[in-house]
Amino acid sequence: MIDWLDDYQRPTFPDTSRAMHEPNGLLAGGGIVSPLWLDTAYRQGIFPWNDPEEERMWWTPSPRAVITPASFRIPRTVRKDLNSTKAHITANIAFRRVMQACAEPRGFSDSKDVGTWISQDMIDAYESLHRAGRAISVEHWNANGELTGGFYGLMIGRVIFGESMFSHEPNASKRAFATAAPKLFELGIELIDCQMKTEHLARFGLIELDRDDFEKQLILNTTKPTIRALPVVLKR
Incomplete structure (x- = not known):
C-alpha cells in the first residue's frame, strides 16, 4: 500500500525508503502539481508521473x-x-x-x-x-x-x-x-x-x-x- 496525499495540506511526502520495489519507485498517490509541490518533491528526488486520466502518482526509483x-x-x-x-x-x-x-x-x-x-x-x-x-x-x-x-x-x-x-x-x-x-x-x-x-x-x-x-x-x-x-x- 502507498500513502495518499492530501491536496489541501502543505506537501509532505513519505520517506523515500518506503518506495515500492515493484513497480520500481512508486511512493505515493494524490496531491497536486503546483510550484510548491513540485519544488518540495524534486528536492527529495520525487517526481509526478501518471496518465492524465489517472490519479496523480509520485515516484522515486532506485537506482537513479x-x-x-x-x-x-x-x-x-x-x-x-x-x-x-x-x-x-x-x-x-x-x-x-x-x-x-x-x-x-x-x-x-x-x-x-x-x-x-x-x-x-x-x-x-x-x-x-x-x-x-x-x-x-x-x-x-x-x-x-x-x-x-x-x-x-x-x-x-x-x-x-x-x-x-x-x-x-x-x-x-x-x-x-x-x-x-x-x-x-x-x-x-x-x-x-x-x-x-x-x-x-x-x-x-x-x-x-x-x-x-x-x-x-x-x-x-x-x-x-x-x-x-x-x-x-x-x-x-
Whole structure:
C-alpha cells in the first residue's frame, strides 16, 4: 500500500525508503502539481508521473539514472551529425511549445514513452516555474525555422531534473541535448537527473546511483546557488 496525499495540506511526502520495489519507485498517490509541490518533491528526488486520466502518482526509483560532468560524453555519431546539420538551437524561448510537443504522441521518440503523461495542469505549473527562472527548455529549429525537437526540465541549485524530450525529426532531441549539456556543466551544473535509464541517454554517459548516493548528491547540490541562465542562442 502507498500513502495518499492530501491536496489541501502543505506537501509532505513519505520517506523515500518506503518506495515500492515493484513497480520500481512508486511512493505515493494524490496531491497536486503546483510550484510548491513540485519544488518540495524534486528536492527529495520525487517526481509526478501518471496518465492524465489517472490519479496523480509520485515516484522515486532506485537506482537513479544521472549524468555528471565526469561521466558526460557526446557520442561520435551525434557529434558528427551536430557539426553537419543546419539546425538552430536555443534556450528558453519556447518553453510552453516544448512542453506541449512533449505531451503529444510523436513518431520519432527519444523519451521514455510515445504517448502522453503531461496534463494541462502540469504544463501550467511548470510554466510558472519557468517564468520564475526555475525551469528550462532547449529548442531545436530546422533550417526552415520549424520547432522540430527539444527538452525541458526543472533546475534547483546545481541540479537539472530532466523531464521529457521530443523529436519531430530523427536525432533532433539528441542534438539539442548534446549542445546544451556541456554549457550547463560549464555554468556549474553538477548533476543531470534522467530518472530512469534509457538507451538514448545511456549513450551520453549515463550512470546509475543507489538511493543513498543519489540523495546525498541532491542534498549537496540543491542547496548551492542556482547557476546563471543559459544563453538564448546555443547553436546558430
